[in-house]
Amino acid sequence: MSEKKTIPAPLANEGLPPEERxxxxxxxxxxxxxxxxxxxxxxxxARSESLWLLGFGTGCGAIELRPLMTSRxxxxxxxxxxxPTPRQSSVFVIGGYASVKxxxxxxxxxxxMMGPKFVLALGSCTINGGMYWDSYNTIKRIDxxxxxxxxxxxxxxxxxxxxxxxxxxxRIIKSGGGEGQNEYARNFDWYKANQKKVIKDWNMPDYNW
Amino acid sequence: MNELAKELAGRYGxxxxxxxxxxxxxxEVDAIRIRxxxxxxxxxxxxxxxxxxxxxxxxxxxxFTLSYALRDHDARRGLIVxxxxxxxxxTVDSIHLLWGQAWTYQREMREWFGIDFPGSPRVxxxxxxxxxxxxxxxxxxxxxxxxxxxxxxxxxxRVTHDPASHMREKLYPEAAQ
Amino acid sequence: MEPTIxxxxxxxxxxxxxxxxxxxxxxxxxxxxxxxxxxxxGQPVWQPYIDIVKSSAKRNSIGHGAMFYLGPVFRLAGGxxxxxFIPAVFGSVLFxxxxxxxxxxxxMYFIFFGQLGMALGAGEGGHPYSxxxxxxxxxxxxxxxxxxxxSVIAVAAQYGTLDxxxxxxxxxxxxxxxxxxxxPLAVIAAIVAFLGMSGHNPFSVVIAPQEIPIxxxxxxxxxxxxxxxxxxxxxxxxxLVLYMNLxxxxxxxxxAMVIKTFLIYFVNVFVGQAFPRLRTDQSIRFFLGAPTLVGxxxxxxxxx
Numbered sequence: 001m002s003e004k005k006t007i008p009a010p011l012a013n014e015g016l017p018p019e020e021r022x023x024x025x026x027x028x029x030x031x032x033x034x035x036x037x038x039x040x041x042x043x044x045x046a047r048s049e050s051l052w053l054l055g056f057g058t059g060c061g062a063i064e065l066r067p068l069m070t071s072r073x074x075x076x077x078x079x080x081x082x083x084p085t086p087r088q089s090s091v092f093v094i095g096g097y098a099s100v101k102x103x104x105x106x107x108x109x110x111x112x113m114m115g116p117k118f119v120l121a122l123g124s125c126t127i128n129g130g131m132y133w134d135s136y137n138t139i140k141r142i143d144x145x146x147x148x149x150x151x152x153x154x155x156x157x158x159x160x161x162x163x164x165x166x167x168x169x170x171r172i173i174k175s176g177g178g179e180g181q182n183e184y185a186r187n188f189d190w191y192k193a194n195q196k197k198v199i200k201d202w203n204m205p206d207y208n209w
Numbered sequence: 210m211n212e213l214a215k216e217l218a219g220r221y222g223x224x225x226x227x228x229x230x231x232x233x234x235x236x237e238v239d240a241i242r243i244r245x246x247x248x249x250x251x252x253x254x255x256x257x258x259x260x261x262x263x264x265x266x267x268x269x270x271x272x273f274t275l276s277y278a279l280r281d282h283d284a285r286r287g288l289i290v291x292x293x294x295x296x297x298x299x300t301v302d303s304i305h306l307l308w309g310q311a312w313t314y315q316r317e318m319r320e321w322f323g324i325d326f327p328g329s330p331r332v333x334x335x336x337x338x339x340x341x342x343x344x345x346x347x348x349x350x351x352x353x354x355x356x357x358x359x360x361x362x363x364x365x366x367r368v369t370h371d372p373a374s375h376m377r378e379k380l381y382p383e384a385a386q
Numbered sequence: 387m388e389p390t391i392x393x394x395x396x397x398x399x400x401x402x403x404x405x406x407x408x409x410x411x412x413x414x415x416x417x418x419x420x421x422x423x424x425x426x427x428g429q430p431v432w433q434p435y436i437d438i439v440k441s442s443a444k445r446n447s448i449g450h451g452a453m454f455y456l457g458p459v460f461r462l463a464g465g466x467x468x469x470x471f472i473p474a475v476f477g478s479v480l481f482x483x484x485x486x487x488x489x490x491x492x493x494m495y496f497i498f499f500g501q502l503g504m505a506l507g508a509g510e511g512g513h514p515y516s517x518x519x520x521x522x523x524x525x526x527x528x529x530x531x532x533x534x535x536x537s538v539i540a541v542a543a544q545y546g547t548l549d550x551x552x553x554x555x556x557x558x559x560x561x562x563x564x565x566x567x568x569x570p571l572a573v574i575a576a577i578v579a580f581l582g583m584s585g586h587n588p589f590s591v592v593i594a595p596q597e598i599p600i601x602x603x604x605x606x607x608x609x610x611x612x613x614x615x616x617x618x619x620x621x622x623x624x625x626l627v628l629y630m631n632l633x634x635x636x637x638x639x640x641x642a643m644v645i646k647t648f649l650i651y652f653v654n655v656f657v658g659q660a661f662p663r664l665r666t667d668q669s670i671r672f673f674l675g676a677p678t679l680v681g682x683x684x685x686x687x688x689x690x
Contacts, residue, residue, distance in 0.1 A: 030446075043439070046436050046439040046443060050439075055599070074426040074428070076417075076426065076427075076428055076429040077428060077429060079429060081429070085599065085604045085605070087448075087606065087607035088606070088607050100339065101337070104339065128363070128367045129361075129363070129367070135357060136346045137346070138357075140363050141362055144362045181445070194362070198360060198361060209448055
């Protein structure tokens, strides 16, 4: 995995008190070039066949993740399994509406995941606000804050729809389209500005390692 | 009018006793006497449990109505005490010394309605919102839609259908015409 | 013909390669068997391979200091070290490993070496769940080591040697010579200790999925996680081979080895699917109770 030569300027981390800034990393995310040719296709196949979910239910839609593990829907047969820590997981399922308070945790968890990482946005609320379109505390589109690979419409989508979304995600990864991490790094300033616009008390590092 | 209603009326000027059910009643008192009423109900009248307390924004008459739901577990009866507080200057006595859990409710009402409870522990800390800068959002003059439109990015192309007419057109197009 | 030292190292690599693949397939097939018990289809048998490739192909990774990197290295060294001093197939040149260089005590040391290294590394990760998982793991390890050590003492006393090759040799000649037949109490104590060692369900206090999800490796990711996953296969294989050698008469060919180790590992799944998880204190009390008494009885039988 070759890395980009240009290293972006260190982040200011202005949300942290000065005495704590030294405790956190101030490096901005970098873009990573994919490997070439058949080797990258093989790696993408492995990534698509071993999707580890972050076990973080961010909204009411997370209730649809539980049936997936049961014997009726059995997501394990597709190589999908839950993982309790963002460090080890590669798929983040946004479970429906995201309040501002949750968005803060979503951003933190998403940034802690190791790339390549993929986001599956579940439910109408993540697309255009859904039934929370006029809520004072719920963001209306998640793709302003983190890159999204697949949307699953519905309120709520059934577990079958979720499985179909996973198949679509696999297709995208296999075709080399799952580059959300690089997209996030490329447009980091834009994403960060959007996040800071709604998260008023920004008391965490600018990029959470 | 029963004994307790008379007693409350005589001692604290309570009015409007209303039997909602056989075992549940409501009564109104002045907000300035709320602490005395609560202490009397807890210590003398047997209502030992504060089930919850909440507030209602009665913007038409310029008042927040505080509601205290009490429960007497021995006699299996409940009582809801209402108290109007001026909307322009909403300050009420804290009852956290009577019931320890009250400070959580008071913190909630401080954040959601802007009602102040001087002396209540941690009443000025944020409760469920983080970094909220707008006006208290459960007040009825707070325009949620305008705030949402101004704050959160919207995806263009959102349309709203009336479910009945939309489904009629979709399922029975010839009947709709 | 005795091979040269270079040849033996080459054979050891082949042997290690075989046990790694066997361990991975074993984990995959047991996951599939568990799925069948639960009425599911289950993951493919080769899923552990894909997971390792995926983990190793992650594009970035983070570290928390030197000890953090050394944790998986120690763990892997513990796994490989355990396996390297056990004869996988008795009498085979290829699968003899370096079993004539070390004895049973060295192997027992290596079994716990990896866990201690992992404890240091996970501690530097700084995640509270890591620390809780490590303390739980070490507490349980101390507990199940008592019946296991007693059982090993019984075996050593019975055969009068600590050399694993000699113990296997003494068990040759049919089922009646196995430790399972000559000292069944030692086998019972050891199998119960094995349940704790594998960390499957009644004794899964270390990774405790519902309370301290995943436990020690919470902060491990990318290629470090790939190392841990590989080690899990090697370490499982090594423990199974050790148990087969000590209690089930060893194996004189690879087919016998596969059948016996599969059945020993199956005990885990069998028990794990039938019992819910114990709490940490329950688990420790359990190991220090009946299994320890059985272990003491087995030593007495062996000495008498």
